[in-house]
Amino acid sequence: MAYFVTGATGFIGRYLVTELVENREGTIYALCREGSRARLQALVDQWGEDRVVPVVGDLSEPDLGVDPQWIAEHRGDVDHVFHLAAIYDMTASDELNEQLNVGGTRNAVALAEHLGAGCFHQVSSVAASGDFVGVFDETMFDEGQRLPSPYHRTKFESERIVREECEVPWRVYRPAVVVGDSETGAMDKVDGPYYFFPLLKRMRDALPGWVPLVGVDLGDTNVVPVDYVAKAMDHLAHVPGHDGEAFHLVNPEPMNTVGLVNTFAAAANAPRFAVPVDRTVTGLLPTQLLPRALRPAALLGRALHLPPVQLALAQTIGRLGIPPEVLGHVSFSSVYASRRTERALAGSGISVPDLDSYAPALWSWWEEKLDDSIKDDGAAVRALANKTVVITGASSGIGLVTAVQVARAGGVPVLVARGREKLDDTVRLIQAQGGTAHAYPCDLSDLDAIDALTKQLREDFDHVDFVVNNAGRSIRRSLKLSEDRFHDFERTMQLNYYGAIRLVMGLLPAMREQQSGHIVNVSSIGVLTSPPRFSAYVASKAALDAWSNVVSSELVGDGISFTTIHMPLVRTPMIAPTKLYDRFPTISPGQAARKVITALVDRPHEINTKTGNLGALAHTLAPKTAFRILHLAYQVFPDSTAAKAGTTPAGKSESEQLLLARLLQGVHW
Missing domain, CATH: 3.40.50.720 (NAD(P)-binding Rossmann-like Domain)
Known part of the structure; x- marks a missing residue:
């Protein structure tokens, strides 16, 4: 036939x-x-x-x-x-x-x-x-x-x-x-x-x-x-x-x-x-x-x-x-x-x-891969056209959408993630839409692999204008369940902190030479709000925040600047294992990518949410009260099934969980 x-x-x-x-x-x-x-x-x-x-x-x-x-x-x-x-x-x-x-x-x-x-x-x-x-x-x-x-x-x-x-x-x-x-x-x-x-x-x-x-x-x-x-x-x-x-x-x-x-x-x-x-x-x-x-x-x-x-x-x-x-x-x-x-x-x-x-x-596909409204944003087009933008974690979620938007604005996204196949899919998508993109597979928890990557990028591109540190590892587990899992802290620090700064440090010579460069760190609202069960994850992100704040004063004279985005809860594969998040208010990868685009275009020192700012203010003005509220959340939200490992910490009712999640929208619980 x-x-x-x-x-x-x-x-x-x-x-x-x-x-x-x-x-x-x-x-x-x-x-x-x-x-x-x-x-x-x-x-x-x-x-x-x-x-x-x-x-x-x-x-x-x-x-x-x-x-x-x-x-x-x-x-x-x-x-x-x-x-x-x-x-x-x-x-x-x-x-x-x-x-x-x-x-x-x-x-x-x-x-x-x-x-x-x-x-x-x-x-x-x-x-x-x-x-x-x-x-x-x-x-x-x-x-x-x-x-x-x-x-x-x-x-x-x-x-x-x-x-x-x-x-x-x-x-x-x-x-x-x-x-x-x-x-x-x-x-x-x-x-x-x-x-x-x-x-x-x-x-x-x-x-x-x-x-x-x-x-x-x-x-x-x-x-x-x-x-x-x-x-x-x-x-x-x-x-x-x-x-x-x-x-x-x-x-x-x-x-x-x-x-x-x-x-x-x-x-x-x-x-x-x-x-x-x-x-x-x-x-x-x-x-x-x-x-x-x-x-x-x-x-x-x-x-x-x-x-x-x-x-x-x-x-x-x-x-x-x-x-x-x-x-x-x-x-x-x-x-x-x-x-x-x-x-x-x-x-x-x-x-x-x-x-x-x-x-x-249908909505997610359109927002992440078909929305071309950025073409009408004159400021974004002027800031990104013909610029080389290195994006980590670019095979899915925030990184993928950011890459598509950068390409639609006329920029050249350089896609970095572990898997070659998904990166190639994204390159084909961008090329089908008339853009240009390049894929560089790399395990960002391997410092030697990062060194090889940055060396290759310096050889392959005349200039590297932006770096988006988006790749990250999140672990939601209480300290009580982490006492025999010190490797949780090591692996989050390895990717979220050491990997991110190793990448930036490897590209700094090129940025110094061109007297320009901007680094965007996708951090977490947890750094401002200190939610329970995220000690490993929040500590690694806080370390990256602190490092960026210190070196900003050293590099500003070289034309190199930083933006830290304290991102609220985003509907990405990273949060999928925590099933209680299925019912929580989240922002979409498209909305998160828009924050990254704002960071690339306007280059502010920080991008926060109202809830994040409120959490930081509460910790400054009334730290004891803030910790009591967070302890209440610790009691309301149970450990995830994967984190329990045979134990069954009690959580409160679903209605209490949703009430608190909606009151403090975007916070990781």
């Missing part, structure tokens, strides 16, 4: 090919332009399969530009042609939509016929339903619906080509709005609901999460994760007896648009929207008696396309990164039935997951 796939390097295409590689046998021919061969080869390397074979062509050419000799040689060998290559962009021009979506489909159909393919699989879209009002099921196609945008029209026309012109058996798949992977959150572009994420981020950073906001009922929408779409397509393509049918890859339970936004707002810890006047009120109005053209939705749709309205939207929501043309497509007038699809998937274990279960993953 052999497959021919167009759009294999695209978002859905990559996931589909992954399913074919894992579940099917035979060669998978992947169409790609000559200029995209390197991108496809990188994916082939990730799949680890030499049966994914590139075929050079072009979507806009007859027979997709495939060599006629290749077609002749493979006639009768290809069982399935999957056509995914298209423009999936509401903001694309009419001409581009026509050329690639309509012309591309016609060319793909012709190729399938000339290959004598067993089945042609067209990836269409629910957009083919246009503005149809009511239930739209898989048997429906041309219902006289209006097609309000070039995207809608070309999806309809390309599906019509398959239905009316394709001479080989065919199947059609109509996904709803496709979002990222439901497990990892992986996504490669901003589209659909992602356009609203920058607004949610601004709301989170400007307003407390409990502030209610007034929203407007914009109707229902429908989103599905890309992994569901790919798994469903792979399965449905191989179920016999369904040629000439369409399948709706949708959520059987559509979601109110405001509810969708609120789900992502909850994932972002941003304020939610309340809708004072919703369909329970407006539904009482006899709007269905009006001609379709005079119904509120139709009037609103036409108003959104008026030039004055477009101009006003461009100067308001457009400045927040939301294209005005997207507003007309945030909701669907159709309700998509998917009974046929559900029956065909029965017994496969493939179903649409609930958005609540994977919205946090």
